[in-house]
Amino acid sequence: MTVRFAIIGCGFIAKKHIEAIAGLPHAKLTALCDVVPGRAEAAGQLYKNVSNDSSPVRFYTDVSALLADPEVDAVVIAVISSLHASIARDALQAGKHVMLEKPMALSLKEADTLNQTAEADGLQLLVCHQLRYRPLFRKIKQLMDDGTLGKPYLGVASIRINRGEHYYSSASWRGTWELDGGMLINQGIHLVDLLQWYLGEVSSVYGDIGKGSIKKETEDLAAGVVTFKNKARGIIEANTVTLPSNIGYGLSLFCEKGSIVVEGPALTSVTRWFLKDDPASQPDPSVITNTQEQLYMYEDFIESIKDPAHTPLMGGTEGKKALETIFGLYQSARLRHPVSLPIRSFHIRNMEGGDLS
Structure with a gap:
């Protein structure tokens, strides 16, 4: 077919x-x-x-x-x-x-x-x-799920990039809550998705957001503390005001039996890979450099169409999870107190008119 x-x-x-x-x-x-x-x-x-x-x-x-x-x-x-x-x-x-x-x-x-x-x-x-389909991140998921890393303690998602005035002025919808949806939803959601994929179901979020000097509605910086139901903690720190240009992205996991840090402009630099039960272990270089995740995502989607019994890795139910976590952070920033998940309702228009100074 x-x-x-x-x-x-x-x-x-x-x-x-x-x-x-x-x-x-x-x-x-x-x-x-x-x-x-x-x-x-x-x-x-x-x-x-x-x-x-x-x-x-x-x-x-x-x-x-x-x-x-x-x-x-x-x-x-x-x-x-x-x-x-x-x-x-x-x-x-x-x-x-x-x-x-x-x-x-x-x-x-x-x-x-x-x-x-x-x-x-x-x-x-x-x-x-x-990114869930990238072999390196699937390998980390395997290590989390099979107990190799042990109990998760802390995960950190870092987004340190630059989106200057030209980026927003090149399209009138960019930087508006109603049409664009915010920096975290656009530039940060992939890392937030990986964070909650690894650490599990989110219990609560406490966050704040702010703006730089560009005249627009949406945030340029965000900070959040995520508490997971398994008592792990997560930190989200994101900004689009990094000068003079992108530093990149980072995902750090600190667990009972290991620590893993992946970072860089394309998330292809493994700067820490320690497994307590196998200290000499390192990921195969071919796994680190394989960035064919778009192809693997399509293969999964096609398989789910051919075989309705096959559930795609990133179906809509999974896709909602990172979105709801970010909505929780936005809601917390607006209300100035932690927000428990699941959230009963949220629309991005809730953020319009807020003071991000």
Whole structure:
């Protein structure tokens, strides 16, 4: 079975999706949609250049028309954050499987609706937290799950990058709560997802956020303390005001029987790997340098479409977890006290008009 994909939103991030589809034998790109004239056609040309597929690709400017296309089995949604949930809902209602860029939604109600719709209609919904598919991070998950690292004590997620004024001025929706959704939701969510994947179910979050000098609504810095149900603690520290340019990202795990630290601009530098029961152990270099997570994510998604009994690693229920943790941090910053999870309700519009000074 070959899964026929369409991509909605042909901006920068679409390139990774096109390359992944082109690299898989059981996937093909059949349609592209973008409201900007010429952008879908340019994406179609890229697909022709990187694939061996000579069959025609159809171009759309109207999402509804694309969703009515019977030659599309699954859609990849890569538009601005505020449109993720509504387009995903429409796609599921049209009978399409959905691969959804992060964040999956800007409210908990929207996230729940997507999960309920996918389950009710027997469709697959996958959220693009692709770092879970990287071999290095899967190896760490294995060490956590099989007890090699022992009881987790502390995890730290660090995001130290730069997003200057040009980044926000290049698109009017960037830096707005309603359309963009905040720095943590956009630049920090992958690390937050890994943190809670490793340390388990979140019990509470205590956080604060602030702004730099760029005139916009959303935060430039965030700090949070996460308490997990297993009594482990997590620290989230994130900023987009790092000068003069990105330092990168970091994920640190401190456990009963080991410590692991992965960092760098692309999270490919292992600066600490100590296992108490096997002190000489080190990850294979090929595991550290393998960054084909986008391809592995697509393989998992395709397998779940071919075999409905196969649950994808990053299904919608898993995709909601990091989102809810960040919403908890935002809620805590707004209310000035710790917030217990699960949260009954939250919409990103709750953050509008807040004082981030």
